[in-house]
Amino acid sequence: MSQPQLLDTHLHLLEPERFSYDWAKDFPVFSGKTFAVESYAGLAGGEVGGALFMEADVAPSQMVSEAQRYLALAEDPASILEGVIAACRPEAPGFLAHVEKIAHPKLKGFRRVLHTQPDALSQDRLFRENLDSLGREGYPFDLCVLAWQLPLAAELASACEGTVFVLDHCGASGIGSDPESFENWKSEMGKLARLQNVVCKISGIIAYFGDQPSIDSLRPFVEVCAELFGPDRIVWGSDYPVCNLGADVATWIRFIHELFGNESSESRRRFFSENAARVYNL
Numbered sequence: 001m002s003q004p005q006l007l008d009t010h011l012h013l014l015e016p017e018r019f020s021y022d023w024a025k026d027f028p029v030f031s032g033k034t035f036a037v038e039s040y041a042g043l044a045g046g047e048v049g050g051a052l053f054m055e056a057d058v059a060p061s062q063m064v065s066e067a068q069r070y071l072a073l074a075e076d077p078a079s080i081l082e083g084v085i086a087a088c089r090p091e092a093p094g095f096l097a098h099v100e101k102i103a104h105p106k107l108k109g110f111r112r113v114l115h116t117q118p119d120a121l122s123q124d125r126l127f128r129e130n131l132d133s134l135g136r137e138g139y140p141f142d143l144c145v146l147a148w149q150l151p152l153a154a155e156l157a158s159a160c161e162g163t164v165f166v167l168d169h170c171g172a173s174g175i176g177s178d179p180e181s182f183e184n185w186k187s188e189m190g191k192l193a194r195l196q197n198v199v200c201k202i203s204g205i206i207a208y209f210g211d212q213p214s215i216d217s218l219r220p221f222v223e224v225c226a227e228l229f230g231p232d233r234i235v236w237g238s239d240y241p242v243c244n245l246g247a248d249v250a251t252w253i254r255f256i257h258e259l260f261g262n263e264s265s266e267s268r269r270r271f272f273s274e275n276a277a278r279v280y281n282l
Helices: 022-026 037-044 060-074 095-102 119-123 125-137 147-159 179-193 215-229 249-259 265-279
Strands: 006-011 048-054 081-087 107-111 141-143 165-167 198-202 234-236
Touching: 006 037, 006 081, 006 234, 006 265, 037 048, 037 249, 048 060, 048 107, 048 265, 060 081, 060 095, 095 125, 119 125, 119 147, 125 147, 141 147, 147 165, 147 179, 179 198, 179 215, 198 215, 198 265, 215 234, 215 249, 234 265
Parallel strands: 006 048, 048 081, 081 107, 107 141, 141 165, 165 198, 198 234
Antiparallel strands: none
């Protein structure tokens, strides 16, 4: 059975000669190393037809220059990059000016990593007002939270009904291996799935199971997400190069093909690319 090409909604590119990544200092596999779009395209082996650059949590002073760097690369019709999900600080009074400064046809969404911040941040009035403004401008917002923060994510999405939220990494970051943790995660994911403005991104989870993840370890998470969110509200992301903490991107792609191998060709097209094109206005 032939497989449609994937549209990668979560591609990090690291250029330490240009930008500062404080978080990478804790990971020798990333620290000081360049991960370029050309290298990724080769590793993906022709399985990925397009990709969205996902902001890489640079220093706040570099957010604009990071976005502009990859927006320029996305302008090249020969590049695999089709757009940019830029960093932002919705809690800041200057948020709207930031959005305007980097406005570009290839700007497709925004993200503010929340799992490193106090829980109260997403409950801040200005934060929510600014996310409301993103929805009015047609931009989705990627939610990056830990599993135990899923109730906060649901509160935020409920408060900003006009904005589309994309839940990164199956909302499973930080989940334990015990059955109780899995069932708690599943229950909270069910609450999020009932919110029609939330989309689930199946990405990143290959890095949660040590350096030899198996398809059987990933299967329960993927199946729950597919069942809860349905065929129209799931998208795929590599989370390259963070996926390398578990396995390389070629292995992740192979696992995804196997996990969705029994789905109809229509369902696979939706998950592999069509949903992402709709959600991110490609």
